[in-house]
Amino acid sequence: MHSPALFLITVVLVAILGVTGCGRRDDGVTELVITGSTTLLPIAEISSEGFEALNPDVNVLVSGVGSSAGIEAVAQGTADIGTSSRDLKEEEEGLGLIDTPVAYDGIAVIVNPANPVTALSMEQLKAIFAGEITNWEEVGGPDMRIHLVNRDEASGTREAFKKIVIGKESNFDLRAAVLPGTGQVRDVVSRTDGAVGYISLGFVESREAARDVKALKVDNIEATPVTIADETYPIRRTLHFFTKGAPSGVAKEYIDYVLSPEVQEGAVTEAGFIPITVGNEAAQ
Numbered sequence: 001m002h003s004p005a006l007f008l009i010t011v012v013l014v015a016i017l018g019v020t021g022c023g024r025r026d027d028g029v030t031e032l033v034i035t036g037s038t039t040l041l042p043i044a045e046i047s048s049e050g051f052e053a054l055n056p057d058v059n060v061l062v063s064g065v066g067s068s069a070g071i072e073a074v075a076q077g078t079a080d081i082g083t084s085s086r087d088l089k090e091e092e093e094g095l096g097l098i099d100t101p102v103a104y105d106g107i108a109v110i111v112n113p114a115n116p117v118t119a120l121s122m123e124q125l126k127a128i129f130a131g132e133i134t135n136w137e138e139v140g141g142p143d144m145r146i147h148l149v150n151r152d153e154a155s156g157t158r159e160a161f162k163k164i165v166i167g168k169e170s171n172f173d174l175r176a177a178v179l180p181g182t183g184q185v186r187d188v189v190s191r192t193d194g195a196v197g198y199i200s201l202g203f204v205e206s207r208e209a210a211r212d213v214k215a216l217k218v219d220n221i222e223a224t225p226v227t228i229a230d231e232t233y234p235i236r237r238t239l240h241f242f243t244k245g246a247p248s249g250v251a252k253e254y255i256d257y258v259l260s261p262e263v264q265e266g267a268v269t270e271a272g273f274i275p276i277t278v279g280n281e282a283a284q
Contacts, residue, residue, distance in 0.1 A: 028057060032250050035063045036070015036083035037156050038181050039200045040239055043103065044083055046267040047258050054257070058250055064181070067156025071097070074242050080251040082242040085156030085200070086163075097242040102258050104274035106201040106228040107161055107235040108215040110186065112193050117141040119217035122234055125165050128196065131173030136194065148176035149188050149197035157182070160237040161198050189213050198235075201228065202272025229274050239273065 034044050041064040048060035065073075067084035074082030075095040085105065088097065109125060111117060117136060120128070127133040128146060137143045150172055151158035166172065179185050182199045189195040190213050201223050204215050215223055218234055227233035241247075247255050257263060264275035 030058050030250055032058055032060045032081075032254055033073075033079045034060060034081040034083060034254075035065055035073050035079045036081075036242075037067045037085040037239070038064035038183075039085040039105065039157055039202075040064075040083040040102075042202070042271040043239075043258065043263075043267055043273065046271070047254070047263050050263065050267075051254050051257050055250075055253070060254065066152070066154030066180075067159065068154040071095075071242060074244055077244060080243065081247075081254070084240045084242060085237060086159040087238070087240070088242075089159075096244060098244075098246050100241045100243070100247065100255055100259075101238045101276055102241050102255075103239040103264075103268050103276055104228055105237055105239050106223040106233050106274075107157060107164075107198050107237065108201045108204050108223045109196065109198050109218060109235070110189050110204065110213040110215055111196050112189060112191075113212055113214045114193050115141060115144075115214065117216065118214075119220055121219055122165060125218065126167070126170060129161075129166060129172055129176070130170045131175060144194045147192055147195040148173055149185050149192075149195050150176040150178050151182075151185065151198075152178050152180050154180075157198065157200060161235065164235050164237075186213055200272070204272070225272075225274050 034048070041062065044062045048062050052058060052060055067086050070079065070082035070084055071088070071092055073079035075097060082097070088099070109120065115136065117139060120139060124133065124139050129148060129150070133139060134146050135143065136146055162172065177188065179188065182203050185197040185199050186203060189197045201215070204213060221227055221233045223233050228236050241255055241258070243251055259276065264277060268275050
C-alpha cells in the first residue's frame with residue numbers, strides 16, 4: 001500500500017510533467033507556450049504583450065532557450081510554438097512540424113570598436129573561425145591575437161553561421177569561448193580588444209550594453225536591412241515559428257497577429273529584423 005507522502009509526490013510530479021501548451025487553467029485563461037530562439041525573443045515578447053491586450057483570456061508564456069530546444073519542445077508537445085533562427089536539420093524533418101517564416105535576419109560579424117579592421121571576406125571569416133588565422137595582422141589589422149567568441153550548440157545562430165560561413169568540410173575552432181546567449185557574446189566582444197563574434201543584426205545596437213561593438217563588412221557589403229532584403233549581404237537567414245502540424249486555435253491566432261502589418265512594421269522592424277513581406281518582395 002502506498003504511503004500518503006509517496007502519493008502526494010506522485011501527484012505533484014504528474015502535475016508538473018503534464019503541463020503542456022494551450023492548456024486552459026481553472027480560471028478560464030488559456031496559456032500559450034512559446035519557446036526557442038533567443039534571437040526571436042524580442043519579437044515573441046513584444047507580440048505577446050499586444051496579443052494579450054487584444055485577448056484578455058489568453059496568457060502567453062515566452063522563453064528563450066535556444067532554437068534546438070524550441071524545436072524539441074514543440075515536437076514533444078510541451079510548447080505550442082517553437083521559435084527558431086535556423087532551418088530544420090535533416091533528422092528533424094520527420095517530426096511533423098509546420099514552418100511559418102516570420103522575419104528575415106542578417107548575422108553581423110562583430111569586433112571591439114578599438115579594432116581598426118573594418119571588413120573581412122567570407123574566406124577570411126571561415127579561416128578565422130576554423131582556427132587557421134589566429135592573429136589580426138594576417139587580415140590587415142594590428143599584431144594582436146584573435147579571441148574567438150562562439151555560441152553553444154543549441155543556438156540557431158551558430159547553426160546558420162556554420163552552414164553559411166564554415167561549411168560541411170570544416171569545423172569551428174574548439175579553442176573558442178562558447179557562450180549561451182546573444183547578449184553574452186555582445187558583452188564579451190565589447191570588453192575584449194581582440195575578440196570577434198557573430199550576432200543577429202538586430203542586437204548590434206543594444207541599450208543594455210555598457211559599450212558598443214562594431215559590425216564588419218563581409219565581402220565589402222555592410223549588413224543593413226536593404227542588403228539583407230535584396231540578399232547582397234551574404235550571411236542571411238530566415239526566422240521561423242514551428243508548430244506540430246498546421247497551426248490552429250490560439251496558436252494560429254497568435255501567429256496571424258505576428259504576421260499582421262501592425263507587428264511586421266512595428267515590433268519586427270524595431271527589433272532590427274526584416275519583415276517577411278519585404279523579404280518576399282525582394283526575392284521576386
